[in-house]
Amino acid sequence: MLPTRPADLALGQQIARLRGVTLPDGTTTTLGIVDGVIGDTPLGDNSGLRDIASARGADVNAEGWMLLPPAADLHAHIDKAYTWRLFGEPEGSLEDAVACWQEHGASLREEQIAAHARRQLDAALRAGVTAIRTHVNYHEGADPLRGIRAVIDAREDYRGLVDLQVVAMHGQLIDDGLVREAIALGVDLIGAAPHLSDDPRAEIDRAATHAEAAGIGIDLHTDETLNPASLDLADLARRTADWPEHMTRSAGHCVSLAVQPANVLAAVLDLAAEARVSIITNPLTNLYLQGWQHPVATPRALPPLAAILDAGVALAAGGDNVQDPFNPLGNGDMIDVAAALVLAGHLTPRTAWRVVAAGRDLLGLPRATGAAGDAADMLLVRASSVAEALAERAPDRIVVRAGHVVATRITSSAAVAVRERSEITA
Ligand SMILES: [Zn+2]
Structure with a gap:
């Protein structure tokens, strides 16, 4: 035959x-x-x-x-996907996108969130992405847990197709009781964005304390800013350095590493490596959201990828946003992300694919x-x-x-x- x-x-x-x-x-x-x-x-x-x-x-x-090796998208927001047109085709920086979300988010119903999330999961699977870690907001308006419920339902339905890890991402206005309710729903990790709060160190501590109480890990949006004074990665590493190895501690974005002097960069990466903090780079969203205030010599806003790998820090990648206020063009395809790691991040094509597949290890999936x-x-x-x-x-x-x-x-x-x-x- x-x-x-x-x-x-x-x-x-x-x-x-x-x-x-x-x-x-x-x-x-x-x-x-x-x-x-x-x-x-x-x-x-x-x-x-x-x-x-x-x-x-x-x-x-x-x-x-x-x-x-199949791709793993280690930083997604499937609860926000496909809202860019719905929310008036906005453009602008991270702060603009957050403001747009706060203005329109309350209008999103649980069925819409579920449908958008499943549309992205289907697109990702067809593209060769078989593992995703998604952050999920506490949604604006009444019933802030509706997005987390919708995504946890999808996690069960896609078992065996796309392995989905769910990060409940609180802002500083979300109270501890609600975080505990999300944990009770079965989220896999605690998330937050300390650089957007008044007291980043306190936000890191709050996320870590919740994670310790629940026996789960954390994945924080970390230093998603070109302000060099933002070094939450160092605080995250210090706070989690004594955690047992199986407890996830990931830092998404780490944009401000791109603007550190070499000696500071080396010291912070040493701390991260020692504390076994993994870094998740999200080149597409960083290229889009950062640098609006710099009309010339616009920074790329990617952390220095080769230095991260050389320091022995585990590095994975995410597609981040899919056609939402944070990126009108995302599509869930990690081949586009790998291409950006080459073009904007200066990795070789083979190393870029290794980074794109490396998320499997961080999710504990077999080689x-x-x-x-x-x-x-x-x-x-x-x-x-x-x-x-x-x-x-x-x-x-x-x-x-x-x-x-x-x-x-x-x-x-x-x-x-x-x-x-x-x-x-x-
Ligand atoms: Zn994100």
């Missing part, structure tokens, strides 16, 4: 073997998948495939396709790099290198979890693909 071409794989179909698939390092291999896990097979030929002879599923000729013993979770793209996949935004994608196809997006017909191949070899 002829091997199946990836473009012909159907939703739900099980894969037993991927022949000739390219790995991110450029090597080509044949992989077997047994019980949702990559089998122990030698590279390059079929001689060692006995152990997967009994594997059930499609035998796939994956020549011309590459395996990427998925295509190595023997790894989970058979992957994003297959029609490309010959990571750089090509990012440059062309990988129009053809197949998303696999535990060896089963969970989403496909094929733009070119099989006939076109065959013609392209014959032209290349002619």
Whole structure:
């Protein structure tokens, strides 16, 4: 029987073997998948495939396709998605976006929030994002927990497709009783934005105290400002330094690291590394929201990514906002985020994808790099290198979890693909 071409794989179909698939390092291999896990097979030929002879599923000729570890979006706001037009097509800085949210947010009903969140989850899954950490506001108006309820419902419904972690993000006006109610609903982490409060250190302490009482972790919007005096990352590191390793402490954004002198940057990153605080970079929203006051020499507002990695700090990435007042153009596709990490953050394409996939570790998910013993979770793209996949935004994608196809997006017909191949070899 002829091997199946990836473009012909159907939703739900099980894969037993991927022949000739390219790995991110450029090597080509044949992989077997047994019980949702990559089998122990030698590279390059079929001689060692006995152990997967009994594997059930499609035998796939994956020549011309590459395996990427699936993306993890570690900083999303799926409760805010698709509100940009609804709220009057606003533009402007972080402060403008927050003000717009406060003006219009009360009009959002729970069903709307649920529908928007699910639309983003579907878009993300089709794009190859199988894990998301989303922040959720205490929503304006009556019933501030309606967004948290809607997103927790979605978390259960998308289990096995998109692993969703929910961060309940309070502002300084949200009282402790409401935070405890959110914890009781089953949120995974506590969030806040200390740099927007009157007393950032007190806000960090309040979030950490709630997390300790509940036995969960924190992910704070941290230093999302070009003001160099804002160094909440250092306070967050000091406050959580003695936490056990399993308790998450993440710092999203860390924009002000971009404007620190080298010695301050090094000292703060040392503190973060020692306290095992992870940094989540969100290049698209930072490029959009920061720098409105700087019409010339406009800063990019990304933290120095290479320095963060060199300091031994765990670094992941987020898409952040999807067509809301904070970014009119987000789309939930982490390939766009990886491209921004290259263009604006000066990482290599391969390192950018490592950062985009690194969020899996922070969520405690099993490794998925295509190595023997790894989970058979992957994003297959029609490309010959990571750089090509990012440059062309990988129009053809197949998303696999535990060896089963969970989403496909094929733009070119099989006939076109065959013609392209014959032209290349002619
Ligand atoms: Zn955010």
